Amino acid sequence: MxxxxxxxxxxxxxxxxxxxxxxxxxxxxxxxxxxxxxxxxxxxxxxxxxxxxxxxxxxxxxxxxxxxxxxxxxGKKPTPYYALLTSDIDGMGDLLSEREVSAERHREISARLQDFGAEQRRIIEKHGGVAVYTGGDDLFALLPADSALQAARECRDKVPPLAGHTPTASTAVLFAHQHRPLRPAVQEVQELLADAKRVDGGSRKKDGLAVGVATGSGRRVRTVRPWRGGAAVDALKVFASHHGGDRVLSPGLLADLQRDRAALEKLAASSLGGRVYAKEVDRLVRRHGGTSEEAEALVEMGRTESERGDSGDGRLVPVEAARVALFLRREAW
Structure with missing residues (x-):
């Protein structure tokens, strides 16, 4: 066999x-x-x-x-999903093309990137994954669904200082069904990375995280937002159990957000509606067993969501982010 x-x-x-x-x-x-x-x-x-x-x-x-x-x-159902992780240090081309970067500095940067690539490989393997490519400035790996986002977070946190400053890294994680062909999954995670690199309207800051799901039936869902330290990953735990307990936010909240999306976006877009919008989200979250803190987290997820890679406009109801978060609860966390 x-x-x-x-x-x-x-x-x-x-x-x-x-x-x-x-x-x-x-x-x-x-x-x-x-x-x-x-x-x-x-x-x-x-x-x-x-x-x-x-x-x-x-x-x-x-x-x-x-x-x-x-x-x-x-005591746990195996998931048919695995994760593809790709990451790229932001602004490397600009950094290496600067005139004041000497040949010696180039060698120093290359050595640091080589060490960083080895560290990335250790992180990936620690989380049960396989590092397909670790070039230091870019990464491609396959990981179990339950550890992919933590591995991505650790790799980002280990980006070394280069030429006097510590650059950011944009990251994409795609959760793909085991029956989905690998080639289109690889293409999809590369598209997600391009979206992550357009966070903040394409500014040099970047530092984006794109998380997507590709089901066995071909359905796709994605959420793109700034890393903001580890806040981007923490926010996606909104449907997970609380502090290891049994209480979880009901998935029925997603259905309510989808049903009321148009009305909620109108509220958020009006000059005086921001506060009313937040209160309505709070009401929906509490209705489904959540807390005011979780309602605030959802509002923030919508505010920072980058639709099609553009900067968040403060009006987006976090339906896509909630879909991804619910998937993670069911299949990864």
Whole structure:
């Protein structure tokens, strides 16, 4: 059997040893087989069938039940999504083209970028990912869905000083379904990075984060905003459990935001409507089990959202950001 991807949650345990039998195989090579959704008769027949051979329906059903039982025992359902991460230091072309940058300074910058590339690789591998390319000034990696944003944050925080100042880095993370072809997913994450680099209206500041989702059915959703330290990632945890507890903001809030979007945008756009808009968002959030702090976070997400890479205009109701946040709760956090 072809070797599949390891399962990060198990690969670090003693079960991953070569002589650990089935437990070792599961940790090293479980791949798509641990997902109940993989065990579909039509899909397996299409992907693995051959002339004169039919997929055994009983064995497919047994595989599905085993995968569901594994999920129950682990206490967590495996996600069929993985993440593509790409990042690029802002303004490198301008920095290296400056006349006062001597040959010696070029060598110094190259050495620092080489060290940074090695640090990026360590971060990616620590989070269970594979660094496809780490050039120092740019990065491309594949990661588990549950650790991709944290890895992106750590890589950004480690950007070294160059030529007397510490540059920013723009980042894109795409969560793609395992059945989605890799080539279009790579193209999509590059498009997201271009959007991240247009944050703040294309100013030299940049420092953007774009997070997108590409489902198995082809649906796409995205949110683009300034990094602002780690605030961009923290804001997307709005639907996650609170401090490890059981209380979560109801996903019904997303339906209400979609239903009332036009009215909310009119409120936010009026000269006196900003305060009324914030109060209405607060009412909706509380209706779905949230707090005033979460309502304020949603308003801020809308204010800083960059639509199509342009700077946020303070009027955008954060429907796309809420969609991404809800996806992260279901599939990553």
């Amino acid at each position: 072809a070797r599949e991807a390891p399962i990060p949650a198990l690969a670090g345990d003693g079960a991953a040893g070569e002589d650990a039998g089935w437990a070792g195989w599961l940790a090293r090579s479980g791949g798509v087989w641990v997902h109940p959704g993989t065990w579909q008769e039509d899909g397996l027949g299409r992907d693995f069938g051959f002339d004169g051979h039919r997929v055994d329906r009983g064995r497919v059903e047994a595989g599905r039940r085993a995968a569901e039982e594994l999920s129950r025992l682990l």
